[in-house]
Amino acid sequence: MYVAVKGGETAIRNAHALLADRRRGDRSVPALTLEQIAGQLALAVDRTMAEGSLYDPELAAMAVRQSRGDLIEAIFLIRAYRTTLPRFGATRPVDTARMRIERRVSATFKDLPGGQLLGPTFDYTHRLIDPAMAGDEPVAEPERRAWDETAGTPRVTDILGDEGLIEPDGEATGEPGDLTRDPVAYPVDRDIRLQALARGDEGFLLALGYSTQRGYGRNHPFVGEVRIGMVEVEIDMPELGFAVSIGEIRLTECQMVTQFHGSGDEPARFTRGYGLVFGQSERKAMAMSLVDRALRADEFGEERTAPAQDEEFVLEHCDNVQSTGFVEHLKLPHYVDFQAELALVRQLRREQAEAAHGLAPSLDETRKEAAE
Template sequence: MYVAVKGGEAAIDKAHKLLADRRRGDRAVPALTLDQIAEQLALGVDRVMAEGSLYDPQLAAMCVRQSRGDLIEAIFLLRAYRTTLPRFGYSLPVATDTMQIERRVSATYKDIPGGQLLGPTFDYTHRLIDPDMAGDEPVAQPARRLLDTAGSFPRVTDILNDEGLIEPDVASDKEPADLTRDPTSFPVDRDLRLQALARGDEGFLLSLAYSTQRGYGRTHPFVGEVRIGMVEVEVDVPELGFAVSIGSIRVTECQMVSQFKGQGEEGPRFTRGYGLVFGQSERKAMAVSLVDRALRADEFDEQRTAPAQDEEFVLAHCDNVEATGFVEHLKLPHYVDFQAELGLLRMLRGEKEDASQNKEAAE
């Protein structure tokens, strides 16, 4: 047994060295820098930050390089590092209505206060490979990154709210739960659901969101607004008696307007779905907002008939770090378990053969 363990350690050590060699690739090709990854593979870096629950583009870029571009592995690395960091406080809720906007679109109103801003998007590009991508791109004049205007930009849902046509967006006085510190016990409140969805796997949530549009928990959604931009993060400093800005982060926010419901004495009103994630990730924010609305079925006395409406199913399976660990652990040695199953199978087959022979002998 000792020899087997030592042999395994040697093999693992060589596997690590081979991984490092493959990670570097052809030495004739210049090595990627963290700045190159953070600036030119920004959407991948944003996904790692969002699902790793840590906003740090340089660290996320480092994880992308270390994982050879495997984003789920990079998310795992960043999530593991996050657990080593001290928690010194909580920020105040970010004010997305004062966001320095890079992109802002609405599918419900053509003319919205402040105007629509296409910003950086693939929406109107042809899905054709650009031959220029094969070489260095010519240096272009950098585009203006932020909307050059001051003041706040009210959300599109505020227009509906002013007319009483959508459920009110009421802030809760309850202290939010902390998914990373407290064990999850179902059912959970919406604040914890939104935390889980924000760090959930984009592909899984996208599939669930798609399912709600195909009739499995149909919500008949409209994109009230998607906005991307920089928001200030503030913390309350008791010694000073006021909040202090500690920096800015890029976020994507989506307000989804869904099918109307009537509750109590109130007339029929549209309902809401909400999503907010780190970085530029509108597909993820939209998916989160759709699944958020589906998971609010109980609030509107709707039957839970679809997977996207099953809170425990969604929240217990949306985390790709947990899912990866559970699936990939199957690659580890299961020799004893398999031999036990194999022995049981042989015994059952032997008993069946004996029974068959005894039956033939009796006949």
């Protein structure tokens, strides 16, 4: 049985006090506000919302502050809070073709309807530490462009779809599943798979997506389009007979156009991988779309030979909260287990030494007798 550590409760209270002290830092420096975190550390907040699967920038900023910038801990806090919230319905599928775009790039078409928009990106910055970061950064006001609310911007995959050059987009039928409320049974439908990937760890998915490009899978991808912007969220109101807008959220969408597929019965055409993530998180959306396409191997009669194509392996290990819990539980007391194994190792070494001097049956014989 476990032996209680003396003074444990006092030690835990002191650990909490020390954590709060370290979190506050130097008292002569003003404390961080939630507005500062949400506005100036927006990408950290966006990742917390995406992998915490709860869209609330203020709450995510609070979690980032409470966790001292440890994003997995912040995601854990958001997940825990999310479990207290009731679920009262499902929204309509968001129409990303009508996204109020902040960034839109395509690697497949240079001149595409609606144009390319660089938006806020690190892609063209020099990877050099900027001395201006040491002080109050001077900021030039960017040029703003007018947005036509009625026009919308067609997606690249819609352009390919009009010519029948890419597989049809899936249609939403019925209410989607919810992996946070119902147990996962393999194989899963694509809606559950995309949910798991959307809240999966960015680093894990990035590594898997990279692996598919290095030959551990069958991906030969092109970025059809990455777009970031605000999308209206609507929910059907049966008592009113029409949908009502409940607000806007910022999303990143990636449609990955990948290797063609065809057979004697159907013409060759491109296939697609899909990524959709809360906030501005194009690296995550791109990795998600690569892994989504890899996990669709069975749909195209492809042999599953790589980790990124193994649905159960990917979905069971992409969740960073579950992974953290299982790894960090090793810090908890395992005194009894270790003492049992320690006693066994000592016994085996003793038997080995005795067998070497002809004083006892050999170790193999001892194990054989024990097995019998």
